[in-house]
Amino acid sequence: MSELEDLAQRAADAATSGGASDAEAWAEGGRSREVRVHAGEVESLTEASGRGLGIRAWIGARTGYAYGTDLSEAGLTKLAEAAVGAARVADEDESSAAPQPSGEAGEIPGLHDEGVASTGTADVIDLAKRIERVALDRDSRVTGVEEVVYVDEDSNAAIATSRGVSGAFAASVAYSFLQAMATEDSEVQTGLGFGVARSPRDLDADEIGAEAGDEASSMLGATKPESRTCPVVLSDRVAASFAGFIGGALCADEVQRGRSPFADRLGDEVASTAIRVADDGTDPGGLASAPFDGEGTPRSRTPLVGDGKLLAYLHDSYTARRGGADSTGNAARASYRSPPSVSPSNLMIEPGELSLQELLERAGDGVYITEVAGLHSGVNPVTGRYSVGATGKAIRGGELAEPLREFTIAGELLATLAAVQAVGSEVRWVPFGGSVHSAPFLVAEMAIGGS
């Protein structure tokens, strides 16, 4: 048993000795490193280690949560008391009970890569500097990079419960992103580049830098389009945000509480047959992948939308009990600081047949959307309506034309899903809207708000 598992077990025991009828403890420990580079120089360097633990306690059908970073015996006892005390305030909820997961948690190959620990800080600084240089060298009009951020992390997590659940796993992640600025006359445009992997060795500096530089320079001269309704191609990045919107609305918690456009629609026609979406918490490439979820249930693959129909909702043990279903292993923890709640793991947009070029040809005349802004304010997950700021390029005669900015796209989730005409074949992991294995797609029509 690992040290963290042992810690979690002692915390769960402390809660049951302190009056909980059941208890679950989740412990995390890890090291992280962050480098920020600007104008060829290191701007800041952060190194950190941390450890913390959260306890979910049940008193019958009441549940409460407490977290802390004091992991001494006395600290665990206090934490257990706080969790039990919290549970006393809650009202009884017949669906609330300690999870009793079934099935074996599988090993996820490559979840932890030695590369994070074995790559020196000087090397990751070089990587970040190279990313910046590549962006600047792409085009003479790329005049600066706000900063290149590089982050890596080695983390361990463990769970133990009063029902005999226990487990632990290690994971690593390395990512980098930057915002490049292109200038012409007095106009400034920005472009984002990013890469995500399990090890810094798997980050491609040239690709990340080029993406930001190319996007910034290609946006120069952007104008506001005319308001109209037209065919739209969503880039892989925007498609990922859209998938995140779908995934959120498919979480059973919101569905059961009547706060989702997908409520009471299981088995119904909700989409065009062109689009298929699944949740997969076991794909080795996905950042949200793990042997088990935030309450010990094995992660799994759940087809959500296919053949035009709504196939499933995402469940944790609470919503499964409440809805008479099985947990899909979607109890997520942002960290030990919050109790588990239903959330997508990795959303997978199943790739189609057409290249991006062919999607644009199918669109004919329309708009290619490369970025959306204001997602947290412009999307209403209860009603499914959205209206968000966008940037992109015009599509004319099946080809990308002039850059466009300062407009909105608006619509309604189910109507948009029904209007998907084709999904592209080029896929990519995108860390927006959660963790999404994304592909661009073509929507028959969408409202563009411009001048």
Place this chain on the structure above:
Amino acid sequence: MSVGPLVDPDVAQRVLERALAHGGDFAELFCEERRGFSLSIDESRIERPQSGSERGAGVRVIDGEVTRLAHVDGLAEDDLLRAADGLASALGGGATEPVALRASTPPELQEIEVDPASVPAERKAEVLRELDERARSAGSEVAQASASYSEGRRRVEVFNSEGLRAGDDRTRVRLGVQVVARKDGTVETGFETLGEHRGFELLDGDPARIADQAAHKAITLLGADPAPAGELTVVVGKGFGGVLFHEMTGHGLEADAVQKGASVYANRMGEKVAEPLLNAYDDGTMPHEWGTGAIDDEGTPSHKTAVIVEGRLTSYLYDRLRARRDGAESTGNGRRATFRDLPIPRMTNTYIEPGDADPEEIIGEVDRGFYAVSFGGGQVEPATGDFVFGVSEGYLIEDGKVTKPCRGATLIGNCLQALARIDAVGSDFEMKTGFCGKSGQTAPVGTGQGHVRIRGMTVGGTAV
């Protein structure tokens, strides 16, 4: 919660010495203890009671233009020294001697009458039940109500190699309520909050009024038409309408963005950026406001900074590092979300000073326009000045009157243009609470204004 210092000043002095053992211009120890409790009600059931507590510290060394930070959980001397040693080991010079810590006059703290942690959780649950009941009795259209209560207390201590020693003790209480209304297959939501840098006494009186307000919004929107799309005169509501100024101007004044040229306000100090009727401030000293503190997270006393005076740009917002680069003084805007984060220039409470226009006349003078009462939030790209805002409650203005409610509207535009087009500022005024995200850090901020009119702005909607 413990009273007395988080860290012994002698320990702090040793940490600073060790951090500068191999050189560096500046060292700082930031210590923090945070505790919180939250609770919610959903489907009329009290749920998700949650408490948390943590202590930790961040040690920062600045050497030339390079900043190094090491943070640890807990405040044990050994851990703090190890963090300091780790930072020092990256430098190869001779020791820099920190100035001896001075006992400073403690800043005046916000008065907290009732420590929320001393109030039984049952009482907090009662407040939520009251909100729930009020929301549900607001109309037959109300289908769902949920509400949340949260309290947090943050004690911080800052020590630095220039001899500074300062501390703060910040208590914040906040309520939020969301109502879902349903009629003939249409669904709408309404949201309202109440929050201050204050104790449990914030909830004296009638806190459940925010449930009425949220329900009213949701029910009103049930009769809404799709928002118009196109260029219109926009009247922005008081209070949370101030988030527009926060996003379109405030972020562009934060000195980190300015110094990288990633702000449309760079190189415009002293220039006219708005009509002379516009005055605006960032003020961390406003009593009991959400973004208020005695000091910032670098120990600089909170400040009232005039950023726009009679339409001219008068100041950027600085933390220590960026102030040093510009040869300026910190404006008390060096904030960090937790001890795990580096301080960066952030707004505190940002607002447009009340003007002399009557809010009714501001609307009365508009033939056809859009009235944005409140926003779901917004986002701005400081480098280009482009912004977008989701409107959570909006109406058409026709012939000087507020007429139909509209759904699904966004306001999009460019900061410099929109700011220059403000042609009326109302005499009414209100502050509201918000959470601002920047560089992965979340900070409590206040936003405020009276009614403000902007001539010509793009409204994005579905009615083409």
